[in-house]
Amino acid sequence: MQAPPVRKKGKKANFSEDDKRRGKANKVKESEDKRRARAQGEGHGRSGEKERSRQRSEQQAHELEKREKERGKHEQVCKRRAHEEERREEKEKEKAKAKAKAEERSRNQHVRKRDDKSSDAEDERDHGRAKEQEKAKAKERNQRTTHSRGASSTVSAGRAGSSNAAKERGRPKERSSSARKGSTRRHIDEDASDALSKSSDNDNDEDPCIDIIWYGSNRPNLTDQHPRVYRVVRRTIRECEPNVCLLNAFPDEDGNFAHPVLIKHATALGYVDMTKKLKSNKETDEFYHRKLCTIASQRVNLIRGKVKKACQRQVKTVYGLAVGDSEKVSWLLDGIAYIFPHNYQVLKNHTVVGEEAFNVPIFEDMLSDAFFSKKNSFGFRIMSRFTSSDPEKPEEKEIPAAMLALVSTAIYASIEDYKHAPYEAGKFEVNSYLHVYKQNIAVLDDIKTGNLKAYHALLHGLYTCIVGDNARPVSKKTYLNVAGMAHHQ
DNA sequence: AGCTCTACAGAGGACAGATC
DNA sequence: GATCTGTCCTCTGTAGAGCT
Known part of the structure; x- marks a missing residue:
C-alpha cells in the first residue's frame, strides 16, 4: 500500500507539487516503456534470415540472443501483468476504503447535525x-x-x-x-x-x-x-x-x-x-x-482576532488613511467619530453626522466578512439565537449589540494601527481595547433608551442587509436622531 | 508562572478541470 | 453527463514566542 502524501508546513494541502511530479514521472515512464517495446519489436523483426544465410555461427549467436530477448520480453510482460494486477487490487482496495470513508463521513455529518440541533x-x-x-x-x-x-x-x-x-x-x-x-x-x-x-x-x-x-x-x-x-x-x-x-x-x-x-x-x-x-x-x-x-x-x-484581521484589510480605503497620518487617526478615534458618516478635510472644519451612528458601510461589510461570509459561518450558526428589541415585532431579528460593538472596536484598533509609521498591525488585547468596546456599547445603549425604534431600525437593518431575503426590508436609518448621545462620548 | 496573540497543522468541504 | 482528481479554503485545535 502506498503511504498517503505527506503534508508539509503551511495551510494548504501540500501534496500538489509532489503529486504533480509523481504523475508526470509516471507518464514519462509509460511513454518510455512504449517506445522501448516498439523498438524491441522492430529490432526483433529485422534480425531475420539475411543474417542466417551469411554466417551460421553468427546466426547461432543471434538466435541465442533472440531467445534471451524473448525470455526477457516474456518476463517483462509477466512483470507488467503482475504490476497491473497489483494496481487493480490497489484500486479496488482504495475504492472500498473511500466507500467506507464516505459512509463514515455521512455518519459524522449526521451526528454533527444532530449535535447542532440540541445539546x-x-x-x-x-x-x-x-x-x-x-x-x-x-x-x-x-x-x-x-x-x-x-x-x-x-x-x-x-x-x-x-x-x-x-x-x-x-x-x-x-x-x-x-x-x-x-x-x-x-x-x-x-x-x-x-x-x-x-x-x-x-x-x-x-x-x-x-x-x-x-x-x-x-x-x-x-x-x-x-x-x-x-x-x-x-x-x-x-x-x-x-x-x-x-x-x-x-x-x-x-x-x-x-x-x-x-x-x-x-x-x-x-x-x-x-x-x-x-x-x-x-x-x-x-x-x-x-x-x-x-x-x-x-x-x-x-x-476577536479574526474580526480584527478582517478589519485590517478594509479601514485604509474606507477611511482614506495614510500610514503615519496621526492627525486624521486621532480625529477619527476621538469621540469614536469613525462610527458616523463624516467629512474630513485637511485644515478645514470636519463634520460628523451625529444622527447616523453606525451608518457607515464598513460595519455591514465587516459583519458580513467576519461572521457571515459563508452559509456555514459562525454568524449563521448562532443566528437562531438573535432576538428583537421591539416587542411589537419579535420576528424582526437584530444583529446583537455585542457583535456590532466588537466589530466597531476592531475597526478602532485597525485605524489606530495607521497612527505611526511604519505601519504595524497592533495586538487586539483585552486590556487595550476594553474601554473602546464599552464606549461602543454605551452608544448603543443610549440609542436604545433614547429611541427604541431607531435602535431596532439600525440593528434589524444591518441584519436585513447581511442575511438578505430571510428578513423583511426595513426603512432607512435616516430618522435616527439621538440627542443624548453626545454627552456620553 | 500566567496571559495573550500569532502561526502552524490536520481534516474536510467546495470547486474546477480532466477523464471516462 | 458522471466521476475522478487536484487544489484551495475554512475550521478546529495546538505550540510557542513575547510580554506582564
Whole structure:
C-alpha cells in the first residue's frame, strides 16, 4: 500500500507539487516503456534470415540472443501483468476504503447535525460510547497519565506538577504532536462510533478520572483530556463562543469568566467530584479550574482576532488613511467619530453626522466578512439565537449589540494601527481595547433608551442587509436622531 | 508562572478541470 | 453527463514566542 502524501508546513494541502511530479514521472515512464517495446519489436523483426544465410555461427549467436530477448520480453510482460494486477487490487482496495470513508463521513455529518440541533443530542452522543472503545481508551489514557505523572504532570499532582512541566518544555515535539493527532482523531472516531452504537449507553465503563492532562505548555490541550473533563470543557466552549457575539465580546475582562459555566456543565452532567473540585477554594483546585478556563478563553481570543484581521484589510480605503497620518487617526478615534458618516478635510472644519451612528458601510461589510461570509459561518450558526428589541415585532431579528460593538472596536484598533509609521498591525488585547468596546456599547445603549425604534431600525437593518431575503426590508436609518448621545462620548 | 496573540497543522468541504 | 482528481479554503485545535 502506498503511504498517503505527506503534508508539509503551511495551510494548504501540500501534496500538489509532489503529486504533480509523481504523475508526470509516471507518464514519462509509460511513454518510455512504449517506445522501448516498439523498438524491441522492430529490432526483433529485422534480425531475420539475411543474417542466417551469411554466417551460421553468427546466426547461432543471434538466435541465442533472440531467445534471451524473448525470455526477457516474456518476463517483462509477466512483470507488467503482475504490476497491473497489483494496481487493480490497489484500486479496488482504495475504492472500498473511500466507500467506507464516505459512509463514515455521512455518519459524522449526521451526528454533527444532530449535535447542532440540541445539546440533548450531545448527551446521547457523549454517553453512547462503544464499550470496547472505552476500554481501549481508558487503557491508553492510563498509560499516558502514568507517563505524564512521571515525566510531566497532571494537575492532580498540584503545583509541583507545573514545575516538573516547566522542566519538560524541552521535550521532543513529536510527543505532543503525535498525541494531538491521535487524540483529535480519537474524538472524531468517538463521534462516529457513537452514531453506530447508541445502544451502549453506559457510563459505568467510562474513565471516571477528572485530572487534567497537561504536558506543561501554556494551557492544557482539550483533546488530551479524560472523557469527563473533555465533555465539560467542550460544552463550556460551545456556550462561551456564541456569548461573545450575543452577550459580551470581552468576557475575559474577568479572567475566570468560564468558571461558572464549567460548574454548570459539570453539575448538569452529574460529575459530582468534578463539580466539587471546581467549586473548591483550595489552591490546587483553583489551579485546576484556572487551567480549564484558559482553554475556553483562548477560543474567545481567536474569534476577536479574526474580526480584527478582517478589519485590517478594509479601514485604509474606507477611511482614506495614510500610514503615519496621526492627525486624521486621532480625529477619527476621538469621540469614536469613525462610527458616523463624516467629512474630513485637511485644515478645514470636519463634520460628523451625529444622527447616523453606525451608518457607515464598513460595519455591514465587516459583519458580513467576519461572521457571515459563508452559509456555514459562525454568524449563521448562532443566528437562531438573535432576538428583537421591539416587542411589537419579535420576528424582526437584530444583529446583537455585542457583535456590532466588537466589530466597531476592531475597526478602532485597525485605524489606530495607521497612527505611526511604519505601519504595524497592533495586538487586539483585552486590556487595550476594553474601554473602546464599552464606549461602543454605551452608544448603543443610549440609542436604545433614547429611541427604541431607531435602535431596532439600525440593528434589524444591518441584519436585513447581511442575511438578505430571510428578513423583511426595513426603512432607512435616516430618522435616527439621538440627542443624548453626545454627552456620553 | 500566567496571559495573550500569532502561526502552524490536520481534516474536510467546495470547486474546477480532466477523464471516462 | 458522471466521476475522478487536484487544489484551495475554512475550521478546529495546538505550540510557542513575547510580554506582564
